Amino acid sequence: MINFNKFYKLFNLLSLSLVVISVLLLFFKGLNFGVDFKGGTLIELRANDKNINVTSLRQSFSKMNLGDFNVKKFGNENDFLIKIEKKDTSANAIEAIKKELISSIGSSFNFRRVENVGPKVSAELLKSGVIAIALSLAAMLFYIWIRFEWQFSLGAILALFHDVIITLGLFSLFNLEINLSIVAAVLTIVGYSMNDTVVIYDRVRENLRKFSDIKIFELTNISINETLSRTIITSVTTLLALVSIYLFGGEILKGFSLAMIMGVVFGTYSSIYIANPILVKLRVSQKTILKEDTK
């Protein structure tokens, strides 16, 4: 048996500081929003001419008076991703860019993907993304409250906040792009982290019924250990799936799978080191559970 509970304090301190750092990052550095949430134009193009590189593309684009833009390699040697901040959704905006590119570097490229999002739409998408995440947190809180007791609900929700905030903090730290698929990833993280927490909580509840003489501090540790091999195996299989998406699923899914990988790691950790210490702090005992049974 591993004494997880010996490190409750230490890891709580670590988590707390990570969350604080993440919040500070989010406040002062902010997030790198993609065109979905900021508006603007995204072009993925493939050059057929080997001589075309980031520098030559940057030169051509800077001649077009498009305001702030960003050119980078995207996966393959000849694939580039260009992001233009200017919010021009007029019918011929893309066509104009295409024409100017042809005249400055020749016609040896094709536009593989174009996304053009107006300011109104991006604001709406951001709003609905935030609402979706808030709503899912609230729904989880409610569900656990019904299935368990409020102490469990609080513990689970704090663990969720911990995972979501740290994942977003890491996105801020490494300047990774936040787009629609990241919102999907965050919601899935919420589901996964909850899933993990619930399995341990279910065991804690069962043990609370079984043993009236063991203190919650000890009891959480027993429960974590009993479910430990499951926790590890499921994390491993989920990570195997996610890593294969990250490595082989193409450039578009990279951000999504990376967010999920972070989420799974933190979700597993928080189920042990956030969700359980909270139960200890809230002095959960057999009484808490029996009250539920007699209802």
Added chain:
Amino acid sequence: MLYFSRLRIALVSLITILFIYITLSNFVKFDDNFFSKKINLGLDLQGGSYLLLEIDNGPVAIQKLQNTTTVIRNYLKDKNIIFTDLRIEDKAILFNISKQDNETVKSFFLEKESEINPYYSQYQSHQFDLLIQENEFKLTLSKYGLVKIKTSSQDSAIEIVRRRIDEVGTNEPNILKRGNDRILVELPGLDDPMRIKSLLGKTANLTFRFVTQNNSDTFGVETLQFEDDVNEALVSKRIILSGDNLLDAQPQMNNQTNETVVSFTLDRVGAKRFGKATRTGIGKQLAIVLDGKIVSAPVIRDAIVSGSGQISGNFTFQSATDLALLLRSGALPAPLYIIEERTVGPDLGQDSINAGVFALLIGFLLIIIFMFFKYKIFGLIANITLLVNLFFLVGILTLFEATLTLPGIAGIILTVGMAVDANVLIFERIKEESRNEKNNMIAFDAGYVKSKTAILDANITTLIAAIILFFMGSGPVKGFSVTLAVGIFTTLFTVYFIARMLTSLYVVKNKEKVNLI
């Protein structure tokens, strides 16, 4: 929990075979007409264009106010009420009357079945909100008045959009209303939406009006630019003909001048009016105005009574074709703006499919190997279950003809990763139970019973996330939530029917073995 009747075994096997068949029918062409449903590929996988259009109802609202001022003017004149300063200002109609007439006029606006409240009986709402300050009346469109304007212009706009897109002839376009002032257009397989975008960007409001030198024309005059943005002409506001009078329009080669023109045919009313106007206007210039710009302004040489004519004006064959198409499909009630566009080329779509399928295979293989090493024979059972799960998942998506997107493929891979969780929970529980319980049958049964609540709770939480994502997410992300949600159900089904059945068959045969798992 471990007992399975023969009937049940047969039933489960039958369903499994059915779903394997359904799934495979996506990839293999079976020689029968028994089942023809297929998974739809999202625009991000098959390539295509997604356009979100917003209707600018400003001009329509102003038009409505203008029409209403006419109604008000006529009413006031009719009742011999003296009014001053009838005007439109900042989306409101304003006018002054003397105080003694206040009640009369007010009752006109509040009357439920007057000309000014055309749909009171339907919506229980007045068309205008009324504000009376001293002698001044102020009318603004009410909430329902605005909604009515929006929905009716959306109704006619979507019709015109559909006609224009159908004329271009793209594959199975998907044209839907969004809210009450937006239209969503999905064009599968279209990798360059330039032409459609420019066709949808034009209102195509066509009028024939005389060019005039006379500033005091009774209908008023305005200065309009030619399409070249350089030349201008003074044009009467009197409309001789509008696009509504057109029956047909086609691009044509004029053999004499070797120029591309758009020839048109007028309806009877139009032909009559056109004949009359051209007869009286010989020698005058007739401006053909499209969306506020003069296309051309030929001099009338003869009366045109045949009800057909030609529009010339520096057309290429393409631009003449497009203009003819726009004229045939009719004018939009209000300008449309593209507020969101997402286009994926077909080769990127194919690349995404390849990458997604490859990632799925690798992920699946890794998990199978891992599970087999961890649980041996029971790992094999879990793996068979996983494979069947995959067939069920894809099969159900096929049955519902769901749309598979790239994030949707990610959802399938993720489901594969998380699906073994339920079996792992059960196996681990059985291991625990076996430590105290030497009877395999009892230990296995207890394992299944005691792990049930954890499995259920764990899956419901993921399902909640998926449902919220479905309602809040858009496009490709929605596809992800669908596969995630369906995956949860197929996982539970396969774990409790397939895996449990295989486990029970094996355990019943090996009752006496120690350390079975």
